[in-house]
Amino acid sequence: MANGFLLLRFWHPTRDLSYFSSLLSMPCFRSWKEGTPRQTPIGRALTGNYPESYWSSRLEFPCKAGFSENLNFIVDKLVMEEDCIHDLKTSGGKAELYLQFPGSINNGGSIDSSLLKKLGDLGVDLLFEVFPGM
Amino acid sequence: MHDRIVVQNNPVKYIDPNGKEPVTIAVVTTYAAYTAATALAAGIVYYGTPVAEDIGTWLGNQLFNESDSDSGEETRDRPPTGSRPIDETAWSGDHQRIKGEVGAGPADNVVISPDDHIWVENPDGSFTDYGPASDYTNSGKPSGRRGKDRKCR
Numbered sequence: 001m002a003n004g005f006l007l008l009r010f011w012h013p014t015r016d017l018s019y020f021s022s023l024l025s026m027p028c029f030r031s032w033k034e035g036t037p038r039q040t041p042i043g044r045a046l047t048g049n050y051p052e053s054y055w056s057s058r059l060e061f062p063c064k065a066g067f068s069e070n071l072n073f074i075v076d077k078l079v080m081e082e083d084c085i086h087d088l089k090t091s092g093g094k095a096e097l098y099l100q101f102p103g104s105i106n107n108g109g110s111i112d113s114s115l116l117k118k119l120g121d122l123g124v125d126l127l128f129e130v131f132p133g134m
Numbered sequence: 135m136h137d138r139i140v141v142q143n144n145p146v147k148y149i150d151p152n153g154k155e156p157v158t159i160a161v162v163t164t165y166a167a168y169t170a171a172t173a174l175a176a177g178i179v180y181y182g183t184p185v186a187e188d189i190g191t192w193l194g195n196q197l198f199n200e201s202d203s204d205s206g207e208e209t210r211d212r213p214p215t216g217s218r219p220i221d222e223t224a225w226s227g228d229h230q231r232i233k234g235e236v237g238a239g240p241a242d243n244v245v246i247s248p249d250d251h252i253w254v255e256n257p258d259g260s261f262t263d264y265g266p267a268s269d270y271t272n273s274g275k276p277s278g279r280r281g282k283d284r285k286c287r
Contacts, residue, residue, distance in 0.1 A: 007234050030235050038207060040269035041235055047263070048206030054237050098239065100230045129240035131230050132221070 002102035004063050006070045008078075009056040012093035017055035023084060024077045029058035063107035067099055071111065075118050085122050095124040103132035209260045213253040217245040225250075225267045227277025236264045
């Protein structure tokens with residue numbers, strides 16, 4: 001069964017974003033701090049330093065079940081930490097929810113207006129991408 | 135500097151009889167200056183004939199404009215020659231994961247170079263190297279392409 005993924009991602013020009021793991025009680029998928037040496041996930045050194053900070057968490061969802069449950073789960077967490085999200089945004093950061101769908105089977109879902117309003121109020125962008133054959 | 139370096143030590147084959155080849159001469163002359171400067175810097179007196187490979191490498195670097203960004207990342211105006219969209223490579227099955235790992239989004243172009251490095255296009259059109267694709271999968275191997283070298287899950 002093909003699965004999809006929902007990534008919650010934050011960027012900031014300078015701040016260390018690792019605090020989001022404990023703040024949201026979500027496991028970190030990948031993160032780095034601005035100005036630290038670039039490296040691959042297994043620690044191989046790359047040239048240069050990271051120009052900005054990044055933090056992400058990744059939730060897998062079976063396409064049969066849809067993404068709505070995971071999306072609501074994350075948005076509810078974000079609403080609880082609304083002040084932190086606003087602080088991130090107003091200080092030059094960026095917040096995204098990135099939905100990744102496998103393109104091998106029929107799948108879909110709906111995002112109701114109340115959820116869209118929450119995302120809009122939080123200033124969180126919603127991204128979609130279908131990966132053929134996944 | 136050796137006079138004949140401008141015509142690659144072959145004044146018969148490489149001539150500019152009518153003076154209408156300013157670009158070619160400029161490139162060769164600039165290459166000669168570059169070669170001489172490199173040799174001087176290295177404490178070497180350059181007497182040999184520049185070979186096509188040397189010129190090709192030097193010219194390639196000029197054309198690709200390989201440079202470092204403000205953060206020191208290796209960036210290029212275009213990915214290495216022979217790079218292909220990730221969907222057309224054996225790393226296609228790892229596309230989702232890689233985008234999450236490198237912070238790329240739906241509109242970001244991800245390509246794989248012939249040496250299996252991940253290159254991601256930046257908003258300004260330049261490309262940044264993210265290292266070997268094998269570092270981005272649990273097995274260190276590609277998951278394969280759909281319907282070709284990978285079983286359906």
